[in-house]
Amino acid sequence: MASKHKTSSRTGNWRKWRGVLGFGLTGVATLISLGALFSILGYLIHQGIGAINWNFIVREPAAVGEAGGGIAPSLLGTLILVSISMVVGIPLGIGVGIYLSEIAGGTRFASVARIAINTFIGVPSIIMGIFVYFILVKPTNTFSAIAGGLALGIIMIPIIARTTEDVLRLVPKSIREAGLAIGAPKWRVTFDLVLPAARAGVITGGILAVARVAGETAPLILTALGNEYYPTSLFKPIDEITLRILKYARGPYDVWHQQAYGAALILVFGVALGSLLLRLSTRDHDALSR
Amino acid sequence: MIAEAPLTRPREKKARGGRGDRIYHVLIKAIVGVVLAIFAGVFTVVVFGAWPAVKRFGPGFLIHTGWDPVHLVFGALPFIVGTILVAFGAMFLAGGIGLMTAVCITELLPRWLQGPVTYLIELLAFIPSVVYGLFGLLVLAPFLQETVEVWIMEHLGPHFEVFNGAPYGVGYMSAILILAIMLLPLIVTLSREALVLVPRDVREGGYALGLQKWDVVWGIIVPYARNGIVGSLVLALGRALGETIAVAMTIGGGYSLPKTVMDQGYTLASVIANEFNEVSSDMYLSALIYCGLILLVITVVVNVLAYFLVRRLSGAHGFKA
Structure with a gap:
């Protein structure tokens, strides 16, 4: 015992x-x-932090390996590329989201579309670069801002579509029924009742998608290529901040390395700021969904 | 779940909103059509771009070694092996550390610390991959080269062939470590969600049997949440297979099969990114696109698997990727 x-x-x-x-x-x-x-x-x-100063933000790159100079063309190029991508990605993404949540229901076509969306979220972004290279860069014989923006826009579509579908589904059915009960047509119900009710969530999805594509590099190597100078045309090669980081990181000069860190800091800070604003602006929505 | 109520309006009112709704339906369906056409176009174009190489090298491309743009001899085996090694290496590394971290957050940390720690780790997901590449190339790789890799070469190299390499810094080891850090937020977030969803009764049942806390956690809660954890690993694997620029910056570049953990090489995605702007012939380009095609097929298969796995394991609502 x-x-x-x-x-x-x-x-x-x-x-x-x-x-x-x-x-x-x-x-x-x-x-x-x-x-x-x-x-x-x-x-x-x-x-x-040492690389960032006023000149870094407003100047063009200095001659190879020399100190000074800035990344202004890359910042401007990033804005242009992201804007183009939003024109492509937001309407198409939200449209698909509306379809999946409001129209499709449980049809076979809807489930195919849903699987397609979920599959495409996982397709490597460089594949979209290959796609745009063949349909735009090769036929026009030049890398361009349009091609880069289109590639980023295509990457955005499935991300926005899925978040839109998810948040529209969170809108209570009673809101739709109330609209239909007073005789409103379905499109008014969607655009005047359901979308406004889910506004915060849709915006969240949009910002997430923009943040995601602003940090993309691989598809731009095949489409936007990069440029040392300010963008002059949407049909010419354009620089993006990630391409600049890539180039400077791989270069042999200490000045470049420091500027790569500076550019990366600006990029991370921008993305983090976006995510912070998003957290603040959507706190109510978060509380609801938990 | 609320009972499904029919959302169609009474028939007699159809006349009023009819035209608007018709336009609305046509418009939305047109958008869906365009998007599905783009997706189909992506597949078609990649197959089209790879076709010259597919015709010339056939399926042998997948099992041959050798990458000689001058004599147009191409084989993707080293890149396929590289992709699998890097992706699985990073997944297991991040899986182990990530799951442990998730357990620590949910079971060990006081409530007021859980939120902030989770948020900090989720911050890792907001760092763009080129920044990971920058850190890997300029900080991690030189660090490994001067410390860990030298030690491994001197102490483990003579005994194990797999450690018997030269310390380049950039190479498989750097790429796997950087990729593992990138996967951490995904795995921590998703497995934390799975752990939190374990019902109270299950936990209390364990305590009622007189088990210690660790036995409840490791023997009951983690196994109970295994579906969500496996789902997070598969999603991480999908991410890892396709990660391009961070790997391209840290893996060094090389065209032969890896022999040691410190070798330099390429994955399918990184070889495209690094070689694309140096193509000297149409066949060279096509061979790179063939690599892209293989990558596309692999990632689609993994993602479709993940989609069904996660959906089957979680029901319609519980767990979101």
């Missing part, structure tokens, strides 16, 4: 230590995860 008791206390001890060890490991893992974040952000700020 006594020996049995002893054994169970020993296993109890082992169990306790196993718990300490197990939870200790999870703590180490968490520290590793947070450490990765802080070392990347810390390095970015430490190295990048």
Whole structure:
């Protein structure tokens, strides 16, 4: 009897230590995860802050390897490319979202469309670059802002479509029924009742998609190519901030490396600011969906 | 779930909103048609672009080694192997650390810390991949080259062939580590959601049996949430297979099969990104697009699998990718 008791206390001890060890490991893992974040952000700020000044934002790049100069053409190019992508991606994405939530229901075609959307979210962005290269760059014989924007826009479509469908589905059925009950046509119900009710969520999805494509690089190598000068035409190669980071990171000069950190800091800061605004503007929506 | 109510309006009112609704339906369906046409176009164009290489090299492209643009000899086996090694390596690494982190957040941290820690890790998802590439190329790779890789070469190299490489810095090891960091937020967020969704009763049942906290967590809660966890791993795998620029910047570039963890190489996506602007012939371009076609097929298969897996495991609402 006594020996049995002893054994169970020993296993109890082992169990306790196993718990300490197990939870200790999870703590180490968490520290590793947070450490990765802080070392990347810390390095970015430490190295990048010195590169950022007024000239960096308003000047063209300096001659190869020389100090000074800025990334103004890249910033302008980013704005142009993102604008083009929004023209392509937002109407098409929201349209598909409306279709899936408001019109399609459970038809076979709807489930095919839904699978297509979910599959395309996972297709690597460089594939979209290949697509646009063959339908636009090769026929016109030039890399261009239009091609870059189109590639980014196509990447946006499935992201916006899915978030739109998700948030429209959160709108209570009673709102639609109330609209239909007073005799409003279905399109008025969608545009005057359902979409406004889901506004915050739709905007969230839009900002997420814009943030996502603003950080894209791979498809732009095949479509926008990059440029040292200010954009003069939508039908010529154009620079984007990620292409600039790529070029400077790979270059052999310390000045370039520092400017790459500076540009990366601006990019991360821009994306983080977007996500912060998004959190603040959609807090109510979040509270509802949880 | 609220009972499905019919959303069609009474027939006699059809006349009033009729034309507007017809236009609305046609417009929305046209948009869906355009989008599906674009998707179909993407497949068609990639197949079309790869066709010259498909015709010339056939399926042998998938199992041959050798990449010689001058003599137009191309085989994608090293890139396929590279893609699988890098993607699975990063997935397992991020899966282990990410799951442990999720367990720590939900089970160990006090409530007031859970939100901020989760938010910080989700911040990693907002860093664009070119910035990961920058960090990998300029910080991580030189660090590995001077410390870890030297140690591995000296101490493990003589005993294990797989560690017997030269410390280049950039290479498989850097690419896998950077990619693993990129996958962390996805895995932590999704497996945390799965862990949180485990019903209270299940946990309390474990305690009622007199189990210690760790045994409840590791023996009951994690297995209970395994569907969500596996779903997060498959989604992460899909991301990893297609990640392009961060890998292109850190893997170094090379055309032969990897022998050690420190070798340089390419994945299917990164070889396209790095070589595209240097193509010297149509066949070279077509061979790169053939790599893209293989990548497209692999990622579509993985994503369709993930879609059905996640949907089957979660029901219509619980868990969102």
